[in-house]
Amino acid sequence: xxxxxxxxxxxxxxxxxxxxxxxxxxxxxxxxxxxxxxxxxxxxxxxxxxxxxxxxxxxxxxxxxxxxxxxxxxxxxxxxxxxxxxxxxxxxxxxxxxxxxxxxxxxxxxxxxxxxxxxxxxxxxxxxxxxxxxxxxxxxxxxxxxxxxxxxxxxxxxxxxxxxxxxxxxxxxxxxxxxxxxxxxxxxxxxxxxxxxxxxxxxxxxxxxxxxxxxxxxxxxxxxxxxxxxxxxxxxxxxxxxxxxxxxxxxxxxxxxxxxxxxxxxxxxxxxxxxxxxxxxxxxxxxxxxxxxxxxxxxxxxx
Amino acid sequence: xxxxxxxxxxxxxxxxxxxxxxxxxxxxxxxxxxxxxxxxxxxxxxxxxxxxxxxxxxxxxxxxxxxxxxxxxxxxxxxxxxxxxxxxxxxxxxxxxxxxxxxxxxxxxxxxxxxxxxxxxxxxxxxxxxxxxxxxxxxxxxxxxxxxxxxxxxxxxxxxxxxxxxxxxxxxxxxxxxxxxxxxxxxxxxxxxxxxxxxxxxxxxxxxxxxxxxxxxxxxxxxxxxxxxxxxxxxxxxxxxxxxxxxxxxxxxxxxxxxxxxxxxxxxxxxxxxx
Numbered sequence: 001x002x003x004x005x006x007x008x009x010x011x012x013x014x015x016x017x018x019x020x021x022x023x024x025x026x027x028x029x030x031x032x033x034x035x036x037x038x039x040x041x042x043x044x045x046x047x048x049x050x051x052x053x054x055x056x057x058x059x060x061x062x063x064x065x066x067x068x069x070x071x072x073x074x075x076x077x078x079x080x081x082x083x084x085x086x087x088x089x090x091x092x093x094x095x096x097x098x099x100x101x102x103x104x105x106x107x108x109x110x111x112x113x114x115x116x117x118x119x120x121x122x123x124x125x126x127x128x129x130x131x132x133x134x135x136x137x138x139x140x141x142x143x144x145x146x147x148x149x150x151x152x153x154x155x156x157x158x159x160x161x162x163x164x165x166x167x168x169x170x171x172x173x174x175x176x177x178x179x180x181x182x183x184x185x186x187x188x189x190x191x192x193x194x195x196x197x198x199x200x201x202x203x204x205x206x207x208x209x210x211x212x213x214x215x216x217x218x219x220x221x222x223x224x225x226x227x228x229x230x231x232x233x234x235x236x237x238x239x240x241x242x243x244x245x246x247x248x249x250x251x252x253x254x255x256x257x258x259x260x261x262x263x264x265x266x267x268x269x270x271x272x273x274x275x276x277x278x279x280x281x282x283x284x285x286x287x288x289x290x291x292x293x294x295x296x297x298x299x300x301x302x303x
Numbered sequence: 304x305x306x307x308x309x310x311x312x313x314x315x316x317x318x319x320x321x322x323x324x325x326x327x328x329x330x331x332x333x334x335x336x337x338x339x340x341x342x343x344x345x346x347x348x349x350x351x352x353x354x355x356x357x358x359x360x361x362x363x364x365x366x367x368x369x370x371x372x373x374x375x376x377x378x379x380x381x382x383x384x385x386x387x388x389x390x391x392x393x394x395x396x397x398x399x400x401x402x403x404x405x406x407x408x409x410x411x412x413x414x415x416x417x418x419x420x421x422x423x424x425x426x427x428x429x430x431x432x433x434x435x436x437x438x439x440x441x442x443x444x445x446x447x448x449x450x451x452x453x454x455x456x457x458x459x460x461x462x463x464x465x466x467x468x469x470x471x472x473x474x475x476x477x478x479x480x481x482x483x484x485x486x487x488x489x490x491x492x493x494x495x496x497x498x499x500x501x502x503x504x505x506x507x508x509x510x511x512x513x514x515x516x517x518x519x520x521x522x523x524x525x526x527x528x529x530x531x532x533x534x535x536x537x538x539x540x541x542x543x544x545x546x547x548x549x550x551x552x553x554x555x556x557x558x559x560x561x562x563x564x565x566x567x568x569x570x571x572x573x574x575x576x577x578x
Contacts, residue, residue, distance in 0.1 A: 021480025028396065031481065035392040035403075039385040039452070043407050047419075047449050050426035054418070057425050108321050112574065115318040119311060129318070131559075136325055138554050140510050141545040147328035149534075150335065150343065150544075157331055157345050198309060210569045215306050244415020251534060260417050267421050267517065278417050279423065287414070 001043045054223065058277035067271050077278035087262065091282060094259040097178055098242040104182040105189040110232065114191050114223075116198035118205070133190045144184055145251040152176040152252050172254040180252045181242050188237035196230025197223075232294045239290060243283040319353025329551060336541075336548035343540045354545035364546055367529035373440060374515075375402055375508040378447035382504040383497060385448070390550060394463040411450040419450060420517030427518065438520025440538075445516035447508040455500035462496035502560065526550075 024031050026080035059073045081087050116129040136144070148171075150156045158169035169183055200223065208218040259282060266276035306314070331345070336354055338347035358364055389408060393401055411419050425444050427438065436442070470492070474484040512527040519528070530546060533539040 011310070017482065018480065021482045024481045025475075032392055032396045032398060035388045035396075039389045039392075040404075042381075042385055042478070043404075043411075043452070046426075046445065047411055047422075048407065050422040051418075052428055053426045054422040108324070111314055111317040115314050118315060119306065129322075132322055133325065135555065135559070136329065138506050138510070139329060139528070140547070140550050140554060142510075142512060142527050142534075143550050144328070144334065146530070146534065146547050147332045150331055150345065151328050153343065155345070156343075157328075160345050186321075186397070215310055223483075240415065244417050246417060247531070260415065263417050263421065264516075268426065273421070273425055273428075276421055279399060280421060281413055284418065288306045 022167075040209055046161075054277045054280065057274050058281060060277075062272050062274060069273065071139055077275045078281075080275065081278055088280075089264060090259055093174075093257075094243060095286075097174075097181065097258065098239045100178045100187065101181045101242045102238045103188075104178070105186050105234065105238045106231055108182070108186055109189040109193045113194040113197055114236040117194050118200075118202070128189075130194060134187050137187045141184070141247070142251075145180070145248055147181060148176070148180040148248070148252050152180070172252050174253070174256050177249045177253040177258075180248050181245060182238075184248065185238040185241050188241070189231075189234035192230045192233040193227065196227050196233075200226055229297050232297050236291065236294070240283070240287045243286060329486030331358035332544060333548045333551060334488045336545040339542075339543070341538070343543065348361040354541040355549070358542050358549065361525070361542060363529055363533075364526070364542070367524050367526045370440065370523060371526040372511055374443045374447055375505045377440075377444035378451050378508040379501050381444070382451035382455045383501050386452045386500060386504075387459050387493070387497060390456050390459040390463060390510070394460055395468060407455050408456050412453050416450075416511070417517075420446070420514045423449070423514065424517040438518065439523050440519075442518045442520065443515055443523060443525070446514045447511055450511075450514065451504035451507055455497070458496045458500035459493050460504070464494050466492045506554065545558035 024034075047171065057069075058077060059075070060067065061070045061072070061074050061076055063070050112129065112133065116126050120126050120129065149156075152169060152172055154171055156169070162169055200300070203217055204222055204226075209215075209221045213221065244260055246258055246264045249256055249258045263276045263279045266272045266279065335343075335345065335347060337350050337352070338344065339349040339353070340347065367522040386408075389404060390396075393404060423442075427436075427442055427445075431442065432438075440555050470488050472490045475481075510527060511525075512531055515528055517524050519525070524532070526546075530543055533543055549572065
């Protein structure tokens with residue numbers, strides 16, 4: 001390598017930039033190394049290194065008097081999480097919320113995605129619907145959280161809308177949390193379902209209709225089975241984003257706690273990083289398990 | 304699909320209902336920012352610009368906005384450089400571990416923010432703090448850049464795959480070296496994808512709260528942190544509302560532009576707005 005550098009540098013036919021160019025041309029591996037060194041340092045050393053530190057920290061403990069880290073391997077954190085019934089309740093509640101959010105988003109996404117992909121004829125209207133659904137993704141998480149708070153809060157917008165009927169809204173709490181999270185992640189479900197419907201040939205629907213199936217039957221027997229990978233792709237987002245969330249529940253959840261609140265509180269208030277790191281295993285295991293379980297449906301190619 | 308007139312109407316009404324579900328709460332925020340009431344109340348009784356003025360002159364909001372802009376610019380710059388480099392490597396070279404790299408790039412955004420957050424937090428505590436680097440704007444930028452790389456990567460990679468390498472080969476055949484080829488052929492081809500990726504990276508960083516919470520230090524408050532902290536303080540409601548309304552208006556345009564410039568609007572949005 002050194003020899004070539006000297007050769008290129010002493011080449012009389014060009015200036016320094018030309019010889020640098022020639023050197024790079026002759027050494028694709030050097031070009032590749034130049035491209036990859038900095039990004040890999042960042043992602044592997046900084047990011048994967050950090051994840052590794054966290055995984056290791058899950059097996060540490062804290063000194064109950066000083067609160068300082070005790071870096072000796074122990075399984076105590078996992079034992080605490082598995083045996084304390086409070087943690088079990090929160091884990092089950094969080095899974096329940098994630099499943100509810102996913103189901104609600106599927107129910108909301110199907111009709112609008114179907115409308116855009118198969119019913120509307122004009123391309124412009126079709127794109128307008130897709131853009132209208134995706135734009136709020138960028139409206140800001142906290143802005144939407146605040147919007148949801150104004151809806152659900154006592155004497156808020158929902159109470160105001162229901163008042164003429166003599167009813168009252170659910171207020172802040174579990175239901176508000178589920179609906180707010182469904183609100184936040186809805187675009188993540190609409191997009192893959194829309195893409196899946198666009199790929200679905202119209203001829204299949206026509207064939208089904210020609211054979212005498214009413215629209216509802218065609219939907220159940222032809223559309224839904226072919227949409228499974230898209231629905232699963234959407235559910236990966238709604239499900240894992242919900243599992244990792246702890247902010248929305250603070251804004252609209254009243255006193256409700258989700259699993260990530262346990263992680264958050266242990267890093268912050270309780271200053272027990274090892275327990276937090278151990279608690280982080282739960283969403284990682286569930287998400288990775290879910291990804292492995294759905295891999296065979298072809299959903300991962302639909303992301 | 305051949306649907307009866309009635310089925311079309313039902314579907315249309317449900318779709319309109321979903322759009323109302325999406326936009327009505329946002330509209331309420333905008334309307335309520337002109338509500339003269341000093342505490343949260345709905346419906347508004349009288350009109351005022353007071354909260355917009357107060358939000359615009361609020362010291363905390365200004366400082367937080369400046370912090371957010373700095374963090375966003377820092378993280379976006381790093382993300383553009385690193386994201387573009389990886390996408391060139393992945394699209395133009397074959398090497399061992401190529402598939403793994405794409406996976407590692409996506410990982411910071413695929414895992415919940417709180418996991419990326421505490422991982423970086425514990426690593427900074429173990430490595431940086433003993434070196435004398437304390438939690439502050441710098442660590443926030445490190446954290447944000449980590450999950451912003453993927454949007455630049457996705458955008459530029461999609462463009463590079465679509466344009467192929469034939470133009471570059473033609474340039475080389477005509478005697479251009481790698482540097483000139485990059486300057487005159489490759490860069491102009493990916494420029495708009497870079498801009499789209501950069502806008503989205505900035506938007507992601509600007510909206511981030513979880514990773515920020517775990518990587519920022521005392522005295523550093525980004526705009527989302529300011530909103531979150533004030534959400535639980537009394538009498539701050541109207542100002543938060545005005546800030547939220549301003550953010551809504553400010554976000555729509557750049558994102559719309561980014562969507563138009565990007566090759567794969569689906570892919571762009573799907574690695575989207577993690578909290």
